[in-house]
Amino acid sequence: MKFRFFLSEAMNSLVRNWVMSVAAMVTILVSMFVLGLGLIIFFNFQDVISDLRNKLEIEVYIKSTASQEEIDALGDEIRAMPEVKRVYFVSKEEALERLRKSLKGNEDVLDALSGNPLPPSYEITLKDPAQIEEVASRFFDNPLVDNTPGSDPPDGVKYGGETSKRVLRVTTIFLIGGAGFVVLLVLASVLLVSNTIRLSIFARRREVEIMRLVGATNWFIRWPFVIEGVVTGIAGAAGATILVLLTNKFLVDKVIKNMTFLFSAGAVPVFKLTLFLILSGTLLGALGSALALRRFLKI
Amino acid sequence: MITFDHVSKIYEPDIVGLEDVSVHIERGEFAFLVGHSGSGKSTFIRLLLKEFEPTEGTITVAGRNLQRMRRSTIPYHRRNIGCVFQDFKLLPNKNVAENVAYALRVTGQPGRVIRRKVPEILQLVGLGDKMYKMPDELSAGEQQRVSVARAFVNHPSLLVADEPTGNLDPDTSVGIMQLLYRINRAGTTVLMATHDREMVDKMRKRVIALKDGRVVRDEDKGLYR
Numbered sequence: 001m002k003f004r005f006f007l008s009e010a011m012n013s014l015v016r017n018w019v020m021s022v023a024a025m026v027t028i029l030v031s032m033f034v035l036g037l038g039l040i041i042f043f044n045f046q047d048v049i050s051d052l053r054n055k056l057e058i059e060v061y062i063k064s065t066a067s068q069e070e071i072d073a074l075g076d077e078i079r080a081m082p083e084v085k086r087v088y089f090v091s092k093e094e095a096l097e098r099l100r101k102s103l104k105g106n107e108d109v110l111d112a113l114s115g116n117p118l119p120p121s122y123e124i125t126l127k128d129p130a131q132i133e134e135v136a137s138r139f140f141d142n143p144l145v146d147n148t149p150g151s152d153p154p155d156g157v158k159y160g161g162e163t164s165k166r167v168l169r170v171t172t173i174f175l176i177g178g179a180g181f182v183v184l185l186v187l188a189s190v191l192l193v194s195n196t197i198r199l200s201i202f203a204r205r206r207e208v209e210i211m212r213l214v215g216a217t218n219w220f221i222r223w224p225f226v227i228e229g230v231v232t233g234i235a236g237a238a239g240a241t242i243l244v245l246l247t248n249k250f251l252v253d254k255v256i257k258n259m260t261f262l263f264s265a266g267a268v269p270v271f272k273l274t275l276f277l278i279l280s281g282t283l284l285g286a287l288g289s290a291l292a293l294r295r296f297l298k299i
Numbered sequence: 300m301i302t303f304d305h306v307s308k309i310y311e312p313d314i315v316g317l318e319d320v321s322v323h324i325e326r327g328e329f330a331f332l333v334g335h336s337g338s339g340k341s342t343f344i345r346l347l348l349k350e351f352e353p354t355e356g357t358i359t360v361a362g363r364n365l366q367r368m369r370r371s372t373i374p375y376h377r378r379n380i381g382c383v384f385q386d387f388k389l390l391p392n393k394n395v396a397e398n399v400a401y402a403l404r405v406t407g408q409p410g411r412v413i414r415r416k417v418p419e420i421l422q423l424v425g426l427g428d429k430m431y432k433m434p435d436e437l438s439a440g441e442q443q444r445v446s447v448a449r450a451f452v453n454h455p456s457l458l459v460a461d462e463p464t465g466n467l468d469p470d471t472s473v474g475i476m477q478l479l480y481r482i483n484r485a486g487t488t489v490l491m492a493t494h495d496r497e498m499v500d501k502m503r504k505r506v507i508a509l510k511d512g513r514v515v516r517d518e519d520k521g522l523y524r
Contacts, residue, residue, distance in 0.1 A: 005404060206388075214405055215374045215405050216374060216401075220405055
């Protein structure tokens, strides 16, 4: 009963103050659109970065003298490590096959070899690439590892060393920078939207004053404004979401198709993004109204 | 009904609104509050509505001490006081009926009560045929009638009017005064701030005269002078 009254109050003032309503709606639309674009860019970079990071792996070369049992035992030991995501065993034959492929056209070089000089190896991918050095170091002194005597660090274990550290450092900076950028965008939209709503409520402060004098409680005055904010927020955010998704589809997809080596399609979690934009638009509208109203409710 | 006990109100930094005012108004009384602009009439009324606190002294309205009233209960206090202002204070986006209905809505009255009471009270103030007009389509006198209707629709025990005839021509003013008089006859205490000399002299009711924030005269059946 009361809710119906509040709803009709909200709808009436939306229509009667339509210029202000449209202004607030457009403001929310624009800021949610910019935020959405920012998020798309962020998601794509995050995707590229996690791709790069996943390419970091440890290769453990095994002595040719090792028996099959010893090799299997090492494999089980690696699989048992909690940090390990995936282990792949590369046999001597597969190693040779890979070499042959990478030589493409110059395979005859291999004919000069007598037999297969390549060692078998394990390729290890970690759940968290940041732990790569620590995990790699566990194999340094393993007697099964095919180290050249006296090499330091042992050359039987390859994990990128300095390069992997640099990749980790640079990508971390990018991720933090990207997150900071998104936070800035959120702050900017909160300020922009709350300012617009404050203007629209300021224009109606006399109305609020009269309501107070007639004996309306603060919540009785506030509810219609909050509902108004929610409606404005949903409308603005819905518009923004449509624009963001269209942009993602046509523009970004085109870029991705031309740069498949870098970006992969489907980096943007569309459903989550939609939900996030709509929810934050709604929240922004509701909170913006409630907060902007505060100083006029003190009479 | 209303008791001011040694009440002072100093506005920042040092402007005197009221100074050591003690007044008692009985239930059912009709009293004028007279004085020049800036004599403290509006301060008196705004203190009654608890728009702000007195600097000193205590105010009691309908047996309740305003200083001890919590902020959250102010709305309930105001529902017991009907208010009429010089500038009408109608909600510009609502029509006549909705403006009157708003005072009922805030008290949580159900729709069927509102649909019955609003036409009734508008009939009483002579606006039965203007229910669906917007405030800006009405004359000043009509707007003030709406304002009186809104103030009285809850049947408050106290009706406060701050210069209700200040913006009206003499003939229209008489109409408003008659309304207030009838409301008083029905048992409601009426306090009216005014500097309408003719009206005060004609009514011969209690007159409380303020000057520079002090009560300089308080007499029954008084004149404006």
